[in-house]
Amino acid sequence: MTPVLSIQGLSKTYGDGTVALDAVDLAVERGEIFALLGPNGAGKSTLINIVCGLVRPSGGTVEVQGHDIARDWRRARRHLGLVPQELVGEAFETVWGSLVYSRGLYGKAPDPGHLERLLRDLALWDKRRTPVFALSGGMKRRVMIAKALAHQPTVLFLDEPTAGVDVALRRSTWTLVERLRDQGVTVILTTHYLAEAEALADRIGIIDHGRLLLVERTADLMAKLGRKELIVQLERPLAALPEALAELPVGLTDDGHALVYRYDVAHEHGLIAEFLRRLDRAGIVFTDLKTRQRSLEDIFVELVEGAR
Amino acid sequence: MNWRSAATIYRFEIARAARTPLQSVLSPVLSASLYFIVFGSAMAGRLEAIDGVPYGAFIVPGLVMLTVLVESVANASFGIYLPRFTGTIYEVLSAPIGALEILAGYVGAAATKSIVLGGLVLLTAAFFVDYPVAHPLWAALWLVVSALTFSLLGFVIGVWSKSWEQLQLVPYLVVMPLTFLGGTFYDLDVLRPPWRDAALFNPAVYLIDGFRTAFFGRGDLPPAACAAVLAGLCAGLLALAVWMIRSGYRLKP
Ligand SMILES: Nc1ncnc2c1ncn2[C@@H]1O[C@H](COP(=O)(O)OP(=O)(O)OP(=O)(O)O)[C@@H](O)[C@H]1O
Ligand SMILES: [Mg+2]
Numbered sequence: 001m002t003p004v005l006s007i008q009g010l011s012k013t014y015g016d017g018t019v020a021l022d023a024v025d026l027a028v029e030r031g032e033i034f035a036l037l038g039p040n041g042a043g044k045s046t047l048i049n050i051v052c053g054l055v056r057p058s059g060g061t062v063e064v065q066g067h068d069i070a071r072d073w074r075r076a077r078r079h080l081g082l083v084p085q086e087l088v089g090e091a092f093e094t095v096w097g098s099l100v101y102s103r104g105l106y107g108k109a110p111d112p113g114h115l116e117r118l119l120r121d122l123a124l125w126d127k128r129r130t131p132v133f134a135l136s137g138g139m140k141r142r143v144m145i146a147k148a149l150a151h152q153p154t155v156l157f158l159d160e161p162t163a164g165v166d167v168a169l170r171r172s173t174w175t176l177v178e179r180l181r182d183q184g185v186t187v188i189l190t191t192h193y194l195a196e197a198e199a200l201a202d203r204i205g206i207i208d209h210g211r212l213l214l215v216e217r218t219a220d221l222m223a224k225l226g227r228k229e230l231i232v233q234l235e236r237p238l239a240a241l242p243e244a245l246a247e248l249p250v251g252l253t254d255d256g257h258a259l260v261y262r263y264d265v266a267h268e269h270g271l272i273a274e275f276l277r278r279l280d281r282a283g284i285v286f287t288d289l290k291t292r293q294r295s296l297e298d299i300f301v302e303l304v305e306g307a308r
Numbered sequence: 309m310n311w312r313s314a315a316t317i318y319r320f321e322i323a324r325a326a327r328t329p330l331q332s333v334l335s336p337v338l339s340a341s342l343y344f345i346v347f348g349s350a351m352a353g354r355l356e357a358i359d360g361v362p363y364g365a366f367i368v369p370g371l372v373m374l375t376v377l378v379e380s381v382a383n384a385s386f387g388i389y390l391p392r393f394t395g396t397i398y399e400v401l402s403a404p405i406g407a408l409e410i411l412a413g414y415v416g417a418a419a420t421k422s423i424v425l426g427g428l429v430l431l432t433a434a435f436f437v438d439y440p441v442a443h444p445l446w447a448a449l450w451l452v453v454s455a456l457t458f459s460l461l462g463f464v465i466g467v468w469s470k471s472w473e474q475l476q477l478v479p480y481l482v483v484m485p486l487t488f489l490g491g492t493f494y495d496l497d498v499l500r501p502p503w504r505d506a507a508l509f510n511p512a513v514y515l516i517d518g519f520r521t522a523f524f525g526r527g528d529l530p531p532a533a534c535a536a537v538l539a540g541l542c543a544g545l546l547a548l549a550v551w552m553i554r555s556g557y558r559l560k561p
Contacts, residue, residue, distance in 0.1 A: 014561055052402040056560050077404040088395035090320075092327060104316030105403040148398070 002066055003027035004079075004155055004186045010060035013208070014045050020046040022210040023060070028188060028203075030154075033181050035201035035218075043210040044190040045085055048157045052082045064155060078106065083144050083152030085160050085190075091133035094145055095124055097242045098132060099150045106151035118146045121176065138169045145176070156180060158189040162196060174200055177208065194300060200223065206300060209223065224299065230261040230272060232279070233288035244282045248275055259286075309412075313405045317413025318420075321387055325421050332421065333428065340375050340429040343367070344436040347493065358495045361524055363430070364437035369447075369520040370492030371433070376426040376451060377458045377487050377512065381479045384418035384462025389475050392466070396440035401560065407553035411463065415549070418459040419452070426451055439523060447522035453538055454515050458483070467552050467559060487512045491520075496528040511537055 004251050005028040012021040020043045028034045048142055051062050053073060062069045067076035090098055099115045119125040120209070122142040127135060130145060147155060158177070162170040177187050191197055197204050198218060205215040237256035248271070249262045261275050279286065292296040325332040347367055359367045391397035400410060427559055433439065461483075469475040490512030499507055507513050518534030521527035527534070553559065 005411040052398075054401050056556050056559060074404040074406070076558055077402060080402065082398070082402050084395075084398050088398070090396055091394075092324075093320075097323075101316060101320050102399060104319075105313050105399060105405065107310040107404065110310075127460055 004032075004065060004133065004209070005188070006063045007051070008061050010047065010050065010062060011058045012043070012050060012055065016160055020210050021050070024077045024204065024207075024212050026215065028155075030186055030225050031179060031181060031184055032186055033200050034188045035197035035204045036187075036207055036209035037192075037194065037197050037204055038190075039192075042207045046158050046210075046292075047207070048082070048188070048190065049084075052080055053077060053155060053206050054082075054084075054261045057146060067181065078151075079154045081148035081151065081156045083141075083148045083156070083158045083161060084165070086287070087137060087140050087144065089132040089140055089143060092131050094129050094131055095135070095146075097140060098130040098143060099146055102147040103150040104274060112207075114152065115146075115150060116147055121179075122146050123172070138165055141165065141169075148182075154184070155186045155188065158187065160192070162191065162193065170196070197228075210288045221299070227262060227264055227293075229292045230263065230275075231290050231292060232259040232261065232286045233290075234258060235285040235287050238284075240283065242282050244278050245275070249279070259284075310405060310409050311412075313403065314409040314412035314416070317400065317405075317410065318417045321414060321417030322420065325383070325388075325417075333425065336375055336379055336425050337428045337432055338378055340371055341436075343371055344433055348375045358525075359526070362437070365439035365498065365524075366495075366520075367493055368430070368433045368437065369523045370426055370440045370490075370516050372426045373431050373454065373490075373512075373516045373519050374487045374492050376422045376455050377477060377515070378484055379422040379425050380418055380455050380458035381465065381483050383421050384415055384459040385466035385469070385479065386462075387414050387418050388463050388466035389469055389472075393472075395446050397559070407545070407550045409458070410553055411546070415459040417464050419455040422455045422459065423451060423499060426455070440525075442525035447519065450515075450519050450522055450538070453542060454519070457538065457542040457545060460542065460549050463549050464545060464552065467549075467557065468551055470558075483493045486510050487516070490516050491528075492516060511541055512536065538541040 005026070007024055007026040010021055010024040011019075013019050023046060024043075036047065038044050045220070046055055050057045051064070052067065053069065057070075062076075064076040064079050067073075067079075069076045085214075090101070093101065096115070096119075099118070100110065103115070119128055122145060124139065124142055124146060125196065127139060133141060135143065145158070145161070161173050162176075165173065174196070180187055186232065189200070201218050203215060203217050204221055206213045233256055238252060238259075239256060241250065241252045241259075245259070251260045251262070252258075253260060259279075261272070263271060344364070344367075347363070385488055388397075391400065393532050462479075464477045466475065469477075489507070490510050491507070496507060496513065496517070514529060514534040514537035517527040517529045518531060518538065521534070551557070
């Protein structure tokens with residue numbers, strides 16, 4: 001199956017010399033929810049904005065449904081919907097007028113039924129005659145989502161859809177994203193919240209300093225997180241790992257004060273007990289035991305730090 | 309061409325002006341009326357007729373042109389600078405719309421507004437002075453092309469400007485003086501030799517003279533030269549505006 005979005009060797013150096021993207025390759029499949037995760041200034045918005053035609057790429061190619069965004073931009077853009085990071089709006093236009101405008105820009109015939117469904121889905125129907133400036137921030141963000149969906153795109157970009165949004169709205173945004181996916185819309189979102197990526201995304205990409213460090217299925221990433229560590233605090237430090245523990249997945253900390261036993265919760269099968277028995281037999285005395293689970297945060301920090 | 313997209317921008321821009329009718333219509337018409345009251349009525353008796361045309365009538369085409377040129381530049385530059393400033397331009401730039409559709413929308417709307425204003429000034433003038441219109445079709449065509457040309461200039465300025473200050477700079481420091489000095493209030497022949505030659509480098513001179521010829525049947529300059537200047541300006545600015553949009557100049561980082 002050809003990917004809905006195919007990015008190859010995408011680079012961007014801004015006029016001031018800032019390298020925002022450095023040879024990024026990425027393919028997103030139809031109907032996927034893809035989360036792009038990365039710290040401030042990683043290049044998330046730059047990537048999205050290049051695909052949507054708001055930023056000129058310095059190198060590389062992008063195809064949307066097989067249409068090159070440079071050569072075949074008209075056809076490529078018809079498929080795309082964008083909710084940018086910043087809240088902007090035609091202040092004096094009504095909510096309804098804004099949606100009619102957005103749909104018209106894409107050259108699509110008016111479809112009041114579709115717009116009504118959108119507004120009802122986003123709990124904005126009551127506000128349809130309100131000018132945009134009179135809405136709350138959360139409502140404005142929903143108007144922007146509705147505008148991006150007014151022309152029925154097949155690929156939706158959400159640049160930090162839940163930044164500065166309360167819990168209820170965050171939940172309802174998630175529900176909306178899932179509903180869109182069920183309708184066959186591919187959703188690519190950026191976020192700083194790992195929990196959000198975990199809850200929503202089929203795949204997660206981690207980006208920093210313009211480089212895509214990792215792209216993995218959320219499930220696989222979570223399986224890695226299923227690994228735990230049992231940390232055994234020793235009474236007296238050890239110079240080297242004792243012979244008796246050699247064939248077990250055990251390591252000694254650098255200072256020799258603790259042993260770290262790594263295991264998979266799903267496949268433990270009494271090995272912890274064996275580890276502890278061997279400690280006892282070898283006469284190793286410990287003062288404390290604790291377990292630790294690697295979180296997505298850890299992986300994220302490791303990757304980001306490792307790349308620096 | 310995707311006409312529905314162009315029409316969407318056009319309607320939106322017209323609606324924006326309609327929300328502030330006072331600012332959009334009343335003030336340009338009022339200021340033009342003041343000129344007629346002062347020069348056309350109050351002082352007309354003391355000013356000499358030019359080439360047999362009473363002074364009050366003589367200034368009508370120039371004043372209409374002055375309004376149309378200044379308003380075209382102001383409308384079009386504001387129309388594109390505002391969404392750049394607020395950020396809402398992302399929608400236009402990411403939509404499947406080409407340069408010509410974008411221009412048809414923004415420039416078409418700005419030109420429409422200034423043509424309506426030009427028409428209102430012309431109507432207002434009829435209250436104060438009598439003036440002939442020798443070639444109505446020519447006058448109408450001239451008005452439309454001039455409005456489009458200067459709306460294109462406004463668009464270019466609106467894309468080029470990096471601040472509100474720059475946005476005001478060109479209309480008030482360049483367009484307004486050139487139009488004022490372009491023969492709105494006097495006949496070119498009253499200028500002394502170096503100034504008369506210098507005036508020929510002022511494009512507004514050709515626009516105003518060409519328009520005046522449509523009213524009185526004769527002007528200071530050959531109509532063909534006037535038409536060539538107008539057409540050249542229009543084509544040049546159109547090419548510049550299209551290039552700006554296609555290349556993303558100051559629109560896309
Ligand atoms: N118009 C611009 N001109 C110059 N540099 C820019 C421009 N836009 C972004 N940058 C720089 O490019 C880099 C990537 O920015 P980008 O906005 O893509 O990051 P981001 O991942 O979206 O960050 P955030 O999470 O803060 O939104 C940053 O160093 C930023 O300063
Ligand atoms: Mg960003």
